[in-house]
Amino acid sequence: MTNYTISGSPHVHSTENTKKIMTRVxxxxxxxxxxxxxxxxxxxxxxxxxxxxxxxxxxxxxxxFLIKGPLTINDGSAVLTGLLxxxxxxxxxxxxxxxxxxxxxxxxxxxxxxxxxxxxFNPALVGRVFMLVSFPSAMTTWPAPKPLFPIGHVADAITGxxxxxxxxEGLKADGATVESIMKMHxxxxxxxxxxxxxxxxxxxxxxxGEICAIALLIGAIYLICTKVIDIWTPLSIxxxxxxxxxxxxxxxxxxxxxxWYHLVYGGLILGAFFxxxxxxxxxxxTRGKLLFGFGIGVITVVIRLWGAYPEGVSFAILIMNAFTPxxxxxxxxxxxxxxxxxxx
Amino acid sequence: xxxxxxxxxxxxxxxxxKFSADQPIQDFPMPKQIIVPLGQxxxxxxxxxxxxxxxxxxxxxxxxxxxFVSANVHSPATGTVAKVDVVMDHTxxxxxxxxxxxxxxxxxxxxxxxxxxxxxxxxxxxxQIIEKVKECGIVGMGGATFPTHIKMAVPEGKxxxxxxxxxxxxxxxxxxxxxxxxxxxxxxxxxxxxxxKGVGTDKGxxxxxxxxxPAIELLDKTIKEHPDLYSGIEVQPLxxxxxxxxxxxxxxxxxxxxxxxGKLPIETGCVVVNVASTYAIYEAVQKNKPLIERIVTVTGKxxxxxxxxxxRFGVPADLLIxxxxxxxxxxxxxxxxxxxxxxSVSVTSFPxxxxxxxxxxxxxxxxxxxxxxxxxxxxxxxxxxPMGLQPFLLHKVAKLNDFDETEKNHxxxxxxxxxxxxxxxxxxxLLDYIRYGKAKTGAIIKARSQK
Numbered sequence: 001m002t003n004y005t006i007s008g009s010p011h012v013h014s015t016e017n018t019k020k021i022m023t024r025v026x027x028x029x030x031x032x033x034x035x036x037x038x039x040x041x042x043x044x045x046x047x048x049x050x051x052x053x054x055x056x057x058x059x060x061x062x063x064x065f066l067i068k069g070p071l072t073i074n075d076g077s078a079v080l081t082g083l084l085x086x087x088x089x090x091x092x093x094x095x096x097x098x099x100x101x102x103x104x105x106x107x108x109x110x111x112x113x114x115x116x117x118x119x120x121f122n123p124a125l126v127g128r129v130f131m132l133v134s135f136p137s138a139m140t141t142w143p144a145p146k147p148l149f150p151i152g153h154v155a156d157a158i159t160g161x162x163x164x165x166x167x168x169e170g171l172k173a174d175g176a177t178v179e180s181i182m183k184m185h186x187x188x189x190x191x192x193x194x195x196x197x198x199x200x201x202x203x204x205x206x207x208x209g210e211i212c213a214i215a216l217l218i219g220a221i222y223l224i225c226t227k228v229i230d231i232w233t234p235l236s237i238x239x240x241x242x243x244x245x246x247x248x249x250x251x252x253x254x255x256x257x258x259x260w261y262h263l264v265y266g267g268l269i270l271g272a273f274f275x276x277x278x279x280x281x282x283x284x285x286t287r288g289k290l291l292f293g294f295g296i297g298v299i300t301v302v303i304r305l306w307g308a309y310p311e312g313v314s315f316a317i318l319i320m321n322a323f324t325p326x327x328x329x330x331x332x333x334x335x336x337x338x339x340x341x342x343x344x
Numbered sequence: 345x346x347x348x349x350x351x352x353x354x355x356x357x358x359x360x361x362k363f364s365a366d367q368p369i370q371d372f373p374m375p376k377q378i379i380v381p382l383g384q385x386x387x388x389x390x391x392x393x394x395x396x397x398x399x400x401x402x403x404x405x406x407x408x409x410x411x412f413v414s415a416n417v418h419s420p421a422t423g424t425v426a427k428v429d430v431v432m433d434h435t436x437x438x439x440x441x442x443x444x445x446x447x448x449x450x451x452x453x454x455x456x457x458x459x460x461x462x463x464x465x466x467x468x469x470x471x472q473i474i475e476k477v478k479e480c481g482i483v484g485m486g487g488a489t490f491p492t493h494i495k496m497a498v499p500e501g502k503x504x505x506x507x508x509x510x511x512x513x514x515x516x517x518x519x520x521x522x523x524x525x526x527x528x529x530x531x532x533x534x535x536x537x538x539x540x541k542g543v544g545t546d547k548g549x550x551x552x553x554x555x556x557x558p559a560i561e562l563l564d565k566t567i568k569e570h571p572d573l574y575s576g577i578e579v580q581p582l583x584x585x586x587x588x589x590x591x592x593x594x595x596x597x598x599x600x601x602x603x604x605x606g607k608l609p610i611e612t613g614c615v616v617v618n619v620a621s622t623y624a625i626y627e628a629v630q631k632n633k634p635l636i637e638r639i640v641t642v643t644g645k646x647x648x649x650x651x652x653x654x655x656r657f658g659v660p661a662d663l664l665i666x667x668x669x670x671x672x673x674x675x676x677x678x679x680x681x682x683x684x685x686x687x688s689v690s691v692t693s694f695p696x697x698x699x700x701x702x703x704x705x706x707x708x709x710x711x712x713x714x715x716x717x718x719x720x721x722x723x724x725x726x727x728x729x730p731m732g733l734q735p736f737l738l739h740k741v742a743k744l745n746d747f748d749e750t751e752k753n754h755x756x757x758x759x760x761x762x763x764x765x766x767x768x769x770x771x772x773x774l775l776d777y778i779r780y781g782k783a784k785t786g787a788i789i790k791a792r793s794q795k
Contacts, residue, residue, distance in 0.1 A: 005688060008773065009688075010762030010775065011711050012711070013714065016769040017769050018717050072718075279723070284723030
């Protein structure tokens, strides 16, 4: 008499697993990586490899010698953290800073809390913000893109500020308006203030993974189609930023740039689709996701328009990460057959 | 055809794997000895009223219902009672059963009409129908085996508006209801009319998933051809999505009403009956034939001849497996029922009973539990839950034995469909813990209400 396995139902599984999910996100980031290599060449590739290697190695060492738990480096999450972290730095960053960032991202951002699934903050952003406040100069020195096969005009500049940084600095001068800054730095100027179209194709300064909106959106569509992420968080972020900056622009177009620039400048697309959607650190329900996105949108715009930094997506996401448990508590799914007692 | 409907909240879509869908129903030859468990329904097992040496006829009552939630048991064969003993049934426990040594020829108990002729004229009135259903030991044959007469008896002050026939068969692999719909269409439809008359309504809706188009078309056609016989019956195609056949889900899909938490379906004016039970009701009311057989699907990925058998109760499952091409070597799990809600058994010798809709043989590759990893808080379990629960949370608090929290988070509303565990990318045994939490919380609630 053979004895068969006794187990509780269900007896079949969707065969989805964490590794598959992480792999899909990594695949979705490949187009942006290719664009980065096109514009920044070996520098981008080198930093990406260093960052991924650091993250994986750091996780392996911590699991092996500190936590002494089962090795988890092959679930792909460390690779993803490394990739995202690299995407958030300028292509000219010294390698040793990248290594420090990787160690902080994995060590403090993730493993200190017990590993994947337990971290309250997005590890890659923890690493990025650590680098931003520790190495402010290196983290804001943006090499100008040098396309491998140049199409159209090429700027001569070796380094240049990002459009958002330019705007922020420019507006400090007396009598400066958005228009005058755009004219000064536009095609007739030093070429760092780029028309909208070049902007979405990535031909401008910035962290090397965030520059090309098109490549990031291709990846994002892939993620939405494979149901790794859903549209609500990014949609809520983008809409909030668009509406908020739109109102400012309508009120005073000389001090505020048009809202569509805000959507493609800086790390908004990368942050909205790839960082804010991190499952571990974002709310679970649709309503929660909408609120989460709204919060990120508002904080981003406030930092961009009135804060000390030209860019605020990383800070905004980290701040809202802290609210995630509260949002999860407040927005629970509606239970079938339970009617909420009406408030009197 | 009516427009396709579905329930909206949650749900998953497992591989359908309906290998036996095109296999006609075969009568299964009876073995020398059959073992008839006395506990074949949800609730108390029946009281045995025969003893060793008694000669029993086919269809003769051998166990009487004990208590409110219980059902009669009848002899599925003619023969001599060899012993009344225990047998390891599909639950894995030893349970009382009647062992019958069979005679070659069926001798039917008096009063049973043995004919294949279609009888469309319903002579009994509502009360008599329910009485007959009770007498004939009919239970919900989708797997839950809840006594049908209790469902059909509409409590005072309530009114049944719809009879919903659950023909969704949303469990992967199983095809027993589908074959019955195709091969006994008219009998089934008369059965629907009987249920409608029994609960006192003139509206009947048959809910079928769209992966069974031939059955939908055949039923539609038959109803149109006999408008006088089958008036008031509608065929409602449903989206192929698990658990479309959950009682609460099918009511929501068809009527848009939600069964209130902790209440019975009759609150929404619906009585839901399974296909096989409907057919059994037809046989009981029109032919006075008690429930002694059913269609059993024997299937699996490596099974040589996936089949649908008409099988009397008490036939050991291994004989059915033998007839379906034998037990493949790579089988590690044997399931009584479907892969989502069926129960695994440790031996193949368990006798078939009223709730055995299928015997599913699963390979290691398909059924193995994969390595559990950390929860990544993706929320897929909550998205998949058709009841709007948060399985990750229930899992966590059940694990901590915090039964105040399980109750607050509606653990008692869980229908144990397994969608959460099916979809979990971290392979966490969510439902195992939720079941534990549900059992404990249920006991606490019961103890509290008795105080």
